[in-house]
Amino acid sequence: MAGTLQAFDEPIYVTRPLLPSIDDYKGQLQEIWQSQWLTNVGAKHVALQDALANFFENENIALFNNGTTALFTACRAFRLSGEVITTPFTFPATPHVLSWNHITPVFADIDPLTMTLDPGKIEQLITDRTSAILAVHAYGIPCDVERIQSVADRYSLRVLYDAAHAFGARIEGRPVTDFGDATMLSFHATKLFHTAEGGALFVRDPLVKDRVDLLKNFGIKDELTVLMPGINGKLSELHAALGLLTLKMVAGERKNRQVVAEIYRSRLADIDGISVPNIRCGVENSYQNFPILIEDKHVTRDEVFEGLRQFNVFSRKYFYPLCSDYSCYRMLPSAHPSYLPIAHKVASQVLCLPFYGALKEDIVTRICDIIHYLVDK
16 A cells, blocks of 8 residues: 555645635735824724624623733633642643733643543642633534533532633533633634634623723723733734734635545544544534544554654654653642543643545545555554
8 A cells, every 4th residue: 555655745734724815815914004093992893892792692801912811811800719620731821821820730630532621620629729720622622611610619619621622612502702701712723713813701790800901901991090910812903904814714614625525534533553433422522623533543643743744744642741741840739640531641642633524525535545554554
């Protein structure tokens, strides 16, 4: 089979940004140039915020210049302190926003099926210093929100969700932003929906929303009044304009990604040692990423990763290493590998394959053929 496989002429990357036509974007820019309003909550910002509020059926939304700033601001808006229980299987921004707020991350192990925070591991980590739970909808696969909320309610803890990957995900028909006290979304260019750089924060309490709006704009209430020390977290008109166009394309992109996902599932199903995470009943994921798990039977994850590169296919070991293994966190008691066996196992096996709507079916098939060859050779 190796003789029939050829490397791709052009690199196949793990993702590709969803982009509208340049002419449509020029039209948006023309309106911005005419208004001469580039930032500070202009017409495009307002229009995008309204459109997203309608999409998620939640008016308590604040737009940000990126998702990290949004999550950082959420921690400050809820006045979190002490310790916050979170997952080690995530992007660095998740624990970093805690550290920047002088909060100690406490790492809990993950569920082997969903790869999200295991609700059964939370309670044993709660102390009198715990103020919240910060969970992550990894790859757009929603957490077990009911069990997490149950634990939080018993101990009067806040629940924040990092939903950077979860645009469009739903739980029992409800938008993923309906759960917890706050949910952050990332609009980075690598995401299903994006504004090149950007993010949003959804909150349950309108009074907290008012505090968030102050915090993201230097704490300014009006020209003469500053109520609290805030930061500059505003989304510009240029980014909002791009978001207005990409939002119209999201439904089609998700449908195209479903086709790609089905090819992967079908073609990889018969490979011994490779599994694809299943989505539990009642949950709709966002189709942000396509992760597979490679058990160390015939070949290791790293060997498949390097083998794909030889064919000009760039996958990603996402999330590896664990955040708990970073030099800035590994000294924490909760970061010890003995407390995180599932997270360590998954991090050593997971591989995200190229996944975006414009990925042609024949290319997906060729990628699967290459994986078959790498595992069987």
